[in-house]
Amino acid sequence: MATSVKTELLETIKLALTQLKLKPVEFSLEHPANEAHGDYAANIAFVLYPQVEDQWSNPLQLAEAIVAAIKLKVSHQSSSIIDSVSVAGPGFINFSLKPEHFLDYLNQLINSKQIPLTTDPFIKQRICVEYTDPNPFKELHLGHLYSNIIGETMARLYEAVGAKVWRADYYGDVGQHVAKAIWGMQQLLTQTHTTLPNLAKKSLLERQKFLGQSYAYGVKQFESDPEVKATINRLNPLIYAIAQALHQANGWQPVVEYEVHVPQSDFNRGEIRSLYQSGLAWSLEYFESLYQFLGTKFDGYYPESLMGEYGYRLVQHGLKQGVFTKSQGAIIFPGEKHGTHTRVFINKLNLPTYEAKELGLAPAKYQDFPYDQSLIVTGTEIKDYFKVVLTAMKLVSPDLGHITTVLSHGMVKLPQGKMSSRSGNVVTVQGLIAEASAYARTLFSAETHLPAKAMDQIAQAVGLASIRYAFLKGDVTTDVIFDFKQSISFEGNSGPYLQYTYARCASVLSKSPLKIKNFKLKMGALNPEELALLRWFYRYPEVVAAAAQNLTPHLLCTYLYELAHRFNLFYHHHLIIGSDFRLGLTTATAKILKSGLELLGIEAPEKM
Structure with a gap:
């Protein structure tokens, strides 16, 4: 409507x-x-x-x-x-x-199984959304969580307005962080007198914790010990070669010559391969468990090691086109000619840089899912880097470059400041959710008569809601500070407040289900609180469409908060049970809240 x-x-x-x-x-x-x-x-x-x-x-x-x-x-x-x-x-x-239109939409809401939403201009559109982009061998940190929450919300918004969505996850399975972690794994296994097979018997969380400790230890020694630094630098090309060999075993024809850069060393290649394969498998399994908890199911997974191969070919093609040029033994993109800055895409060793890998990711995703639009959700700290990559992409592959958009989100901070995994004291995704859930548990009244297990489940839902909503309620391109007291509250502009309002609606309707489903009233007979609700419902499809089209999920948060605020004023001023019309308003409120919370990835418990 x-x-x-x-x-x-x-x-x-x-x-x-x-x-x-x-x-x-x-x-x-x-x-x-x-x-x-x-x-x-x-x-x-x-x-x-x-x-x-x-x-x-x-x-x-x-x-x-x-x-x-x-x-x-x-x-x-x-x-x-x-x-x-x-x-x-x-x-x-x-x-x-006309007042009749407000009533028409109310009746439509009540009588429809699903809320009808705007589909223009998204109907039949195919949209690829890339987000999260974690680094195996490291903990999933709050920046990855922010990316995941934004990306999953955008994917759900696109689907709600009629688009077919492909969720893509690009992960860093090679790079110096992997070399540092594998060197650290070797050292910690020796120091703890543990073997890889014994470590494999431990729980997933214990294995992931070990990987995080290994990475932190590798970073520390890399920065403080020149000999360790030299060893890790020699290890790095070997890991690239091992990753390439694993792809080759699955039928990939290598393009980049990594093997020629592997130095003669005392590394046991078989041992390094085992550490790499085990650590990568554990990391991806751990990430998948978190994705499932967060409500994300990716359609395509894209390892950095393979994207380098795609990117290498694309840069060589662009070199022939004149998009790229050679400079001091490397292949660069002369960005100054195009209003950006110069960056290296293939280095002096004839190896693809991160820029080339990002460039190759576009055709790899398109090969799996021919899209009409591509959205990449990433941190604002690499905004300028992406400006160069997109400029180059529009020249070397204009059909993909011109339909690619980057949504750069801000940094996540806790009151004590930004967290880093380099020192090993990173605030992990799982740790933040656990702490938020524990805090939420303390807010429940002693008079709440629910089994302990149900209370724990609700506390977890409330804790996660507080995080998701706090990350989304403001402009996602700016930094967000997650404050526990403000975010985990049943009052004010918070996720738990919306959940509590929905539970309040559900409680009313459980006591007196709606019977009449077609209202015809004179608007003059309505009180201000009823009219305020009635005049707010019809905006919902418009808000969802605007949030999807403008990459602004905070519009949906603002709308839902105002809806909850209006309902609670109505609830406190008027007796609902006994009035079919007021039960109709309550039903409509509950439907929109549940729909909107689902788009935000937030569970709507019926009891709290």
């Missing part, structure tokens, strides 16, 4: 402009901040005025002329949605919708 309403209003304005012999222009049609001013406000007069200032002395006069034309149309052709139209302030055009 929301789309048809907006479409009809836009068409009405367009017809008015035609009647006045004015050319149509792009303008905004939004909801006024103050609902007393109507349901929609258009700024058409301000946008159009510079082109017609010889005909009207100011935007106000132009707005009055447009309104007069609209009223003439409405008087001759009775509008199905416009109740009134007026000029406000220096030239805004305000529209008030």
Whole structure:
């Protein structure tokens, strides 16, 4: 309904402009901040005025002329949605919708199994969303969690408005972090008198903890001991060669010559391969367990080692095209010519850099899922790097470059500051969720009569909701500070507050289920709290579409918080049970809250 309403209003304005012999222009049609001013406000007069200032002395006069034309149309052709139209302030055009439409949408909500949502312009679109992008052999940290929460929410928003989504996970299975971790594994296994087979018998969490400790130890020794640094630097190309050999065993034809860079050393290749394969398998299994807990199921997994092969071929192709150029033995992208900066894509050793790997990732994903749009969710600290990669991609592979968008999110901070895994004291994803859940458990009243197991499950759902909502409720391109007391609260703008409101709705409806499902009322008979709810429902599809189209999930958070706020005012002021209409409002509120929370990846418990 929301789309048809907006479409009809836009068409009405367009017809008015035609009647006045004015050319149509792009303008905004939004909801006024103050609902007393109507349901929609258009700024058409301000946008159009510079082109017609010889005909009207100011935007106000132009707005009055447009309104007069609209009223003439409405008087001759009775509008199905416009109740009134007026000029406000220096030239805004305000529209008030007919009360019947609010009731129509309420009835539609109550009688539909699923809330009908806007599908334009996403219907039949194929969208690839890449997010999380973890590094095996290291803990999953809060930046990865932020990426996962944003990416999964965007994927759900796209699906809600009719798109087919491919969830992609790009993981760093090679690189110096892997070499440091494997060297650390060797040392810690020796120091603890443990063997790899014995370690494999331990729980997944114990194995992952060992990998994290190994990486931290490798980093520490790499930075403090020159001999260790030299050893790890020699180990690094061997790991690349081992990873390539594993791909070759699965049918891949190697493109990059890693083996020639493996130095003669005292490394036991078989031992290194076993450590690499075991550590990688444990990491990926651990990540998968967290993805499942977070509600993510990826469709495609893309290892960095293989993407380097794709990227190498693409850069060589671009070199022939003149997109890349040779410089001091390396192949570079001369970014200054294109408004960015120069970066190396193949280094002096004839090996692909991270830039080349990122470039190769696009065709690899497209090969699996021919997409119409590609969204990459990543940290803002590499925003400039991605600007170069995308510029190069648009030149060497324009069909993919021009349909790729990067959403750069801010950093996650706790009150004590940003965390790092380098020192081994990283705040892990699992650790943060466990702490948030434990804190949530302390907030439940002693009078809550639920089994202990059920309470623990609800506490976990509340803890995770507090994190997801805190990460999403603001502009995701900015930093977020997760404050436990503010975020894990049943009051204020928090995920648990929305969950509690939904549980309140469910509790009311469990005592008195809705019977009447088609309301016909006179709006004048409604009190302010009922009217406020009724006038808020119909915006939901519009908000979901805007959040998807503009990469702004916080719009959905803002809408749901206002809905919960309006319902709780209504709940505290009026007796619901005994009034079918109020039960209808409660049913609609519950449906939208549950739908919206699901899009945010938040569970909606019926009891709290």
